[in-house]
Amino acid sequence: MELFVEHGYERTTTADIAARAGLSERTYFRHFPDKREVLFDATHLLDSLVVDGIAAAPADVAPLDALGGGLHAGAVMLDGLGDHARARTAVIASQAELRERELAKMSGLVAASAAALVQRGVDEAPALLAAEAGVAAFRVAFERWVSTPAGPPLPDVVDAVLAELRAVVAPA
Amino acid sequence: MELFVEHGYERTTTADIAARAGLSERTYFRHFPDKREVLFDATHLLDSLVVDGIAAAPADVAPLDALGGGLHAGAVMLDGLGDHARARTAVIASQAELRERELAKMSGLVAASAAALVQRGVDEAPALLAAEAGVAAFRVAFERWVSTPAGPPLPDVVDAVLAELRAVVAPA
DNA sequence: GTCTATAGTCCGATAGAC
DNA sequence: GTCTATCGGACTATAGAC
Numbered sequence A, B: 001m002e003l004f005v006e007h008g009y010e011r012t013t014t015a016d017i018a019a020r021a022g023l024s025e026r027t028y029f030r031h032f033p034d035k036r037e038v039l040f041d042a043t044h045l046l047d048s049l050v051v052d053g054i055a056a057a058p059a060d061v062a063p064l065d066a067l068g069g070g071l072h073a074g075a076v077m078l079d080g081l082g083d084h085a086r087a088r089t090a091v092i093a094s095q096a097e098l099r100e101r102e103l104a105k106m107s108g109l110v111a112a113s114a115a116a117l118v119q120r121g122v123d124e125a126p127a128l129l130a131a132e133a134g135v136a137a138f139r140v141a142f143e144r145w146v147s148t149p150a151g152p153p154l155p156d157v158v159d160a161v162l163a164e165l166r167a168v169v170a171p172a
Numbered sequence C: 001g002t003c004t005a006t007a008g009t010c011c012g013a014t015a016g017a018c
Numbered sequence D: 001g002t003c004t005a006t007c008g009g010a011c012t013a014t015a016g017a018c
Helices: A004-006 A016-021 A025-031 A043-056 A063-080 A083-095 A095-118 A124-145 A154-169 B003-007 B016-020 B025-031 B043-056 B063-081 B081-094 B095-117 B122-146 B154-169
Strands: none
Touching: A004 A016, A004 A095, A043 A063, A043 A095, A063 A083, A063 A095, A063 A124, A063 A154, A083 A095, A083 A124, A095 A124, A095 A154, A095 B095, A095 B154, A124 A154, A124 B122, A124 B154, A154 B063, A154 B122, A154 B154, B003 B016, B003 B081, B016 B025, B043 B095, B043 B122, B063 B081, B063 B095, B063 B122, B063 B154, B081 B095, B081 B122, B095 B122, B122 B154
16 A cells, blocks of 8 residues: 555556565465455455344344445444545556456455345345345445545445435335 | 357457457557457447437436336347357356456446436436446346346346336335 | 566557548 | 558566466
């Protein structure tokens, strides 16, 4: 992150990163499959929080509500990271290949969330749709939170955006 | 596509592709910014169909219904491509970097759809949420259609999945 | 750790179309 | 005369094979 913030992502080579860590470039690629992944290594933590939150919901809770609880838990964690999360987001936004990887990670969160809903007894089709819609709302909420540093905390934004989602998707 | 199907994507070099087209590798990169993009060059056609479909909806139609009309129009086109669309999807599914690019293109469709909804007078926040949810449903429908070659045509699947989305996101 | 292939950029040169 | 398409060569970084 120091190198990326100081010189920019694309002008930082994998050799630079390895040198800063006191390692050889080859060893860098032993820890990370490619250059981008160093920025996404911790995303599995978010996945775990969301999945655990889904599993912790009472049995009679609707799929999107169970997911909402998991996303809320993930939002609490990200909100705690504060400026670090915003700095990381700025680096990712600066480069198309990083934005692509970010989308792939969100897709992984969708899959993990859907699986956790299926685990609760939800059928696969509605589980996948609830996961897609819920994570999309989470992504929208995160963007809104990042762009308003003086605004409300992320968990509140997530809850609000989920409510907006329900309103706009509501059957006529 | 011939080279990708015959030898696989990663064992086909940009030099191979250029040679098959009777061009130099350098000229390949004049037409496409990177190796993957050759598989996604036509995606703007889908964007146009969806955007035009949104614009063509009557003024009193709800955001997600307007988007549904656009997605339906796009689905008619893709359904017509039939086996070619399925072959292309198989190539993309075979490689992580291609799946990432596909997600990026879908993200572009979300942005274009949201802009078309705003053009209709919808506020930005609900426009973005409707676009995210609707395109997610479209993606789910496409996957279902690809995996069931003997199943119903894509436009029908899209309509069905959009209805499923409404049911699972419906306010309690 | 070494060695190598591939992707992708930069520079410049050429030639036909309008 | 400008625009667009082509090609060639040298170069770097990423990434994989061994």
